[in-house]
Each structure stands twice: as C-alpha cells, then as structure tokens.
Amino acid sequence: MNQPTSENVIDVTDLWRRYGTGEHGFDAVRGVSFTVGRGELFALLGTNGAGKTSTIELLEGHARPSRGAIRLFGAYDPLRDRARIRPRTGVMLQEGGFPGDLTVAETVRMWASCTTRPRPVDEAIAMTGLMPRSGTLVKNLSGGEKCRLNLTLAVLGSPELLFLDEPTAGMDPEGRRETWDLIRELQSQDTTIVLTTHYLEEAERLADHLAIMHRGRITASGTTADIVSSHPSSLFFGLPAGLTDADLPPLGATSVRMTGGTVHLTTEDLQFTATQALMWAREGGISLAGLHARSASLEEAFMHIAKADTSEDVLT
Known part of the structure; x- marks a missing residue:
C-alpha cells in the first residue's frame, strides 16, 4: 500500500484538550489550528500554562483530543496510527530518564537496538558533538551534555518529523550555536521540525514560522516579521x-x-x-x-501577549 502524500506533514484543525469533567473540567487547548509544511521548522511558543505542552502531547500521540483533528504525513492519526508514524518520527524530551551507570555510547547503542534503521552509533554521537564524552557515564554528564544525548537519540533514526523540546536548555553559547547548526543541517535534509523553546532568540533565528499560545489559544502566528510588525x-x-x-x-x-x-x-x-x-x-x-x-522584537510581542487578559472560555 502506498504511503499517503501531502505538502503538509502536520495538519491541526480546531484542536481542543480538556482535563476533568463537568464544572471542574479545564480546557487547556481551545480551538487550535495550524499546518506545518514538509521541511519547515515550526516553533510553538507559549506563556506559562498556555497549553503548549498539552498540544505537543497530542501531536506525539500520547492522548486523544477532546475535539478536533490531527493528521500527520497526510492522513495518519497520531494515536490510532502510532505503528505507522513512530518509525518516521523522532522526539527529544527535556529529561530522557536514562540509566546513569551506562556510558553515552552504551546508551545510544541500546537505543539503536530499538530503532528502525538507525544511523551508525558513532555517526549519531559525532553529529551532536558528544564523541569526546562517548565513554563517560550518563550520570557524570553536565546538563548541557545530557541535552545533547537526548538530541542524539532523537535523530538516531533519521526521522522525517522531529519534535524538539527545549533542545539547547543548559547548553553554553558554543553548544547552543552548534546545535542550531545541526538543526539547520537536518532541515536541509528535508526534516520537518517542531520546536518548543523558552529562548525567543532561538525561535527567531531558526523558525520558518511560529505560533504563540496564551490561555489555550493561538494568539499570534506567522513569520517573526509578521508577528513583530503588529507591534x-x-x-x-x-x-x-x-x-x-x-x-x-x-x-x-x-x-x-x-x-x-x-x-x-x-x-x-x-x-x-x-x-x-x-x-x-x-x-x-x-x-x-x-x-x-x-x-519591535519578538520578545516585546511575546510580553505583550503574556500580559493580555484573554477570556476564560470553556468547552461545551
């Protein structure tokens, strides 16, 4: 059976996510819609409690939307079609939870054994600049080095769609720029990337387009220039x-x-x-x-949105 094809790798339509039921329920995501084209880098930014993490979890197939639809690679549902989607995606988490008594190389080798068509282990480690630390125990890595290890595992399977959650958290300026270079290289290979970050400069430098969430809704979207021009x-x-x-x-x-x-x-x-x-x-x-x-800067636009008083609509 041929794989569905689409210019968009991600199609999100009127997405809602509700926690709880009845009068005690809370709508964390409220009617969110966006698309991400093949090879694009889309940054999803959000104020505290904006619903950004809840949205990403739905995209990654960890839960079912309360309302609305998500389609990946043209026609696949992230939850229902997990078996078809998982070999084509990579996910980088802030905390990988890996055994501290394994070395970097052992951790990547273990992960490779569970990955469809993985890159060679040394190649993956070298991509993220961890080769000098390949023999180091995970528990002895710095915060920035652990972040690099998480990124190594996310790109191990040469994913078509890559989710990056705070990819440069804890890194020094040199590590951050090296990671940006790697992200650009992955994008040049037609990898579609969804980025979440608290570093607005990171989103400004890397994103083809972005969206800012506040209180469960997308309140601004477009290129950085589009968003900034309204301020x-x-x-x-x-x-x-x-x-x-x-x-x-x-x-x-x-x-x-x-x-x-x-x-x-x-x-x-x-x-x-x-x-x-x-x-x-x-x-x-x-x-x-x-x-x-x-x-105006993206930071100013973001702060303006963060201070906005948006109505507390509920799902009915």
Whole structure:
C-alpha cells in the first residue's frame, strides 16, 4: 500500500484538550489550528500554562483530543496510527530518564537496538558533538551534555518529523550555536521540525514560522516579521538641557515619554517618526544625543501577549 502524500506533514484543525469533567473540567487547548509544511521548522511558543505542552502531547500521540483533528504525513492519526508514524518520527524530551551507570555510547547503542534503521552509533554521537564524552557515564554528564544525548537519540533514526523540546536548555553559547547548526543541517535534509523553546532568540533565528499560545489559544502566528510588525517600533534620543518632550513637534508617535533626559517614542511608522524628528533637530540646530531607532522584537510581542487578559472560555 502506498504511503499517503501531502505538502503538509502536520495538519491541526480546531484542536481542543480538556482535563476533568463537568464544572471542574479545564480546557487547556481551545480551538487550535495550524499546518506545518514538509521541511519547515515550526516553533510553538507559549506563556506559562498556555497549553503548549498539552498540544505537543497530542501531536506525539500520547492522548486523544477532546475535539478536533490531527493528521500527520497526510492522513495518519497520531494515536490510532502510532505503528505507522513512530518509525518516521523522532522526539527529544527535556529529561530522557536514562540509566546513569551506562556510558553515552552504551546508551545510544541500546537505543539503536530499538530503532528502525538507525544511523551508525558513532555517526549519531559525532553529529551532536558528544564523541569526546562517548565513554563517560550518563550520570557524570553536565546538563548541557545530557541535552545533547537526548538530541542524539532523537535523530538516531533519521526521522522525517522531529519534535524538539527545549533542545539547547543548559547548553553554553558554543553548544547552543552548534546545535542550531545541526538543526539547520537536518532541515536541509528535508526534516520537518517542531520546536518548543523558552529562548525567543532561538525561535527567531531558526523558525520558518511560529505560533504563540496564551490561555489555550493561538494568539499570534506567522513569520517573526509578521508577528513583530503588529507591534510598535521605538525611537530614543537625548535632548539638550532646557528642552523637554513638550518642546517636540507632532512626530506621528503613538506615545511619548521622557526619563532622565532621554525621550522614548513608540510609533507605528518608524521611518516617518525618525524623519520628522531629524528634520526638527536640523532646523533648530539641536543635537539628538544617543539617537537609536529599532523595530519591535519578538520578545516585546511575546510580553505583550503574556500580559493580555484573554477570556476564560470553556468547552461545551
């Protein structure tokens, strides 16, 4: 029988997940929908208690949705069709729970014996930079090294779909960048990747598109540029003694405040506001000290969403 084919490796439609029943029940995931195309890296971000982990568990086939549907590789249900899906997927957990008295090489060898068509053990270990520690007991690894071991096991079977849960937690900056390079290499080999991370820079650098969850719903989605564009940019500069923000002309800013001699403007049109400020300064012979302009960041967009007061809908 031929395998189903689809441009999308993941199709999620109106996904709900409820814990408990009756008036004591709680909807952790509330009508979530998204798709992930073949070879894409999709980052799922979320505030505390947003439902991100509950969503990922449904994608990985650990539970059945309360409502809605998930289709992987075109037509497969993660729970019902686990036997078809599992050989094609890799999952990296934050904590692998491996025996501490085995070495890195022994752990990977043990995992390879349970994996369909595994890579050679040494190749997998080398991919994640653990070869110098291959003879080290797992219990003697640092937190970052254990994270690398978890990643080694996740990619051991050359998965078509890879779930990465906090892949660089505990790593030093060098290890983090090496892991990013590995993730990009896997993606270049047409691996589809779902990433969850608390490092917003990681999502910003790696993701083709992303979604931010808050209180069970996706409140923003698209590319980083798409999400950031809906938030105001900032312009900072210092004024000479004797001038305050009250002396400024209309600059098209959405807000103006002055702290310690520095003016902070927020604006929906950074080019216009910056141009108006520079023209005003030139015409008045005024020096704008420490002039700095920047677009909104993913972190600012995330924090704005985190502070939002979203209604507590329930599943009926």
